[in-house]
Amino acid sequence: MTEEIIIAGFGGQGVLSMGKILAYSGIMQDQEVSWFPAYGPEMRGGTANVTVIISDERISSPTLTAYDTAIILNQQSMDKFENSVKPGGVLIYDPNGISKHPTRQDIKIYKIEGAKVATEMGNTKIFNMVVLGGYLSVKPIVKLENVIRGLKKSLHERYHKLIPLNEDAITMGMKNVVEVN
Amino acid sequence: MAELRLMKGNEALAEAAIRTGVDGYFGYPITPQSEVIEYLMAEKPFERTGMIVLQAESEVASINMLYGGGGTGKKVMTSSSSPGISLMQEGLSYMAGAEIPCVVANIVRGGPGLGDIQPAQSDYFQAVKGGGHGDYHLPVLAPASVQEMSDFVPVAFDLAFKYRTPVLIISDGLIGQMMEKVELFEQMPRLTDEEINERYPWATNGKPAGEERRILTSLYLDPHKLEKNNFKLQEKYRNIEADEVNYELIDCDDAEYIIVAYGSSSRISQKTIKLARAEGIKVGLLRPITLWPFPKNPIDDLVKKGVKGFLSVEMSAGQMVEDVRLTVRERTKVEHFGRYGGVIHSPEEVLEALKTKIVGG
Incomplete structure (x- = not known):
């Protein structure tokens, strides 16, 4: 099994940390992983993306x-990466802030209202975990228990009290992902 | 069981320095290697092992701190990126001349000049042909994974002390900034002053009673004495060339064509090989692990086996390709492909170059 993923958005959305948690989850189940970031020098507010490979x-x-x-x-990331999905591959997106929705017919497209769900849960910072939940529902390549173990590894101990909230966010994401085509 | 972590290449290099029992790290921040000194400052090795971590006032200062520390037989290290490494060349030449061990990591970025902060491999000539003034070489190790960023630190120190020479670890912003799984090796002890005195009879730690003064210098005003020092250095370089070549061969057994690539280019090329083989093109990879000494014999063997062409894939305008050509000596085709200035070539681009320049060319 090899899964090649690009996660792309704005700096500050938690794109890189979402990739890191995914990579750690892969390690927890004895897989090979790589995480390669690309971001503009301006960081917050600029575009950020990360390539994660689990194999x-x-x-x-x-x-x-x-x-x-x-x-x-x-939207910038949609413009840049919609055509980079392999035929038969998967595109998951948060429609919030998207003006031009994806149109490809040869891939599977899913929507996850990450920003909306996170706001409803009362904490916009867990947005990336909602999205991660959506992804894991579509592609359960790592087990939830390994994601939690990955979270423990990648978060400083003083933030471990936030793990249950993150777990809830992942679960909510799993429930809220919708197939578009 | 060994400790598993997800780390950036730069962080793995820094943690490996602590675990190798390094006595001092003297650095100056520059992107894309600043995580090295950031990690060390956060990790506080001065509390873990007694290792000193110091931000010098400049790269010139840090390389001269290595001259001083290495001269006393201590394990000393620095890291920087291309423009900073250029500033260190004077110090490296002096240390090569005075035979002072140290380890320097270059996390290469796009050049020339101030360039940019993206990954590149355009410091190859500087790394393998000397870099500073005078007749000298540095052993050069090229890690291709985060794991090797960790593993090559103790290897580099072994070489540095075995041959009394600065050793260069050459990586780039891709390996430095990416995260992968790392198996960390066990902590090695730092040497005590007594152990240093026993092992390194050249170390300038004060004149022992009844012995001659120990002098480390690269200054020999009598040309015959300087020539003698050069003879000694050249003999050392021939020994390193004979004994320390390191490389990896991937899918070369049945290969009709060979990609030669090191560091991140070798990783990208491995993907190209998968794509090429899916199309029936039999291609293998020769990955130099030591860039100097360059793996000439394995290339020679491949030529003798009847390989039809070599493609040197580098994130530079074509530097290592010269060493490949020197070895192949026109017996078969040798071409170069690379993007530069911080642009990373894609596996597909490399495949296209392989087809047009080597297979069909």
């Missing part, structure tokens, strides 16, 4: 031009 085999290139899954969180 049972040794990973070759950590940078790619075609992906099994694209998780897209703003």
Whole structure:
């Protein structure tokens, strides 16, 4: 199994940390992982994306031009990455802030109202975990228990009290992902 | 069981420095390697092992701190990125001349000049042909994964002290900034002053009673004495060339074509090889792990086996390709492909170059 993922959005949306938690989850179940970030020098507010690869085999290139899954969180990233999804692949996006919805017919498209769900849950910072939940519902490549173990590894101990909230956010994301086509 | 972590290449290098029992790190921040000194300052190795971490006032100062620390037999290290490494060349030449061990990591970025902060491999010439003035070489190790960013630190120190020379670890912003799984090795002890005195009879730790003064210098005003020092250095370099070549061969057994690539280019090229083989093109990868000494014999063996062409894939305008050509000596085709200035080539671009320049060319 090899899953090649691009997660793309604005800096500050938690794109990089979502990728990191996913990568850690892969390690927790003895897989090979790579995480390669790309962001503008301006960071917050600028575009940010991360390529995450989870595989049972040794990973070759950590940078790619075609992906099994694209998780897209703003319009710039939609413009840039919709066409980079491999035929038969998956595109998951948050429609909040998207003016031009994806149109490809040869891939599976899902919507996740990450920003809306996070706001309803009373904490916009868990937005990325809602989106992660949506992804894991579509592609259960890592087990939820390993995601929680990954969270524990990637969060400083003083934030461990937030793990139950993050777990709830993932669960809410799993419930709220909608197939579009 | 070994400790598993998800780390950036730069962080793995920094943690490995602590675990190798390094005595001092003297650095100056520059993107894309600043995580090295950031990690060390946060990790406080001065509390864990007694290792000193100091932000010098400049790269020139940090390399000269290595001259002083290495001269006393201590394990000392610095890291920087291309423009900073250029500033260190004078110090490296002096240390090569005075035979002072140290380890320097270059997390290469796009150049020339101030360039940009994206990954590149355009410091190859500087790394393998000397870099500073005078007749010298530095052993150069090229990690291709975060794991190797960790593993090559103790290897570099072994070489540095075995041959009394600065050793260069050359990586780039891709390996430095990416995160992968790392198995960390066990903490090694720092040497005591007594152990240093026993092992390194050249270390300038004060004149022991009844012995001659220990002098570390690269200044020999008598040309015959300087030539003698050069003979000694050249003999050392021939020994390193004979004994320390390191490389990896991937899918070369049945290969008709060979990609030669190191560091992040070798990772990208491994994907190209998968794509090429899916189309029936038999291509393998020769990955130099030591850039100097360069793996000439394995290339020679591949030529003798009848390989039809070599493609040197580098994030530069074509530097390593010269060493490949020197080895192949026109017996078969050698071409270069690379993007530069911080642009990372895609596996598909490399495949296209392989087809047009080598297979069909």
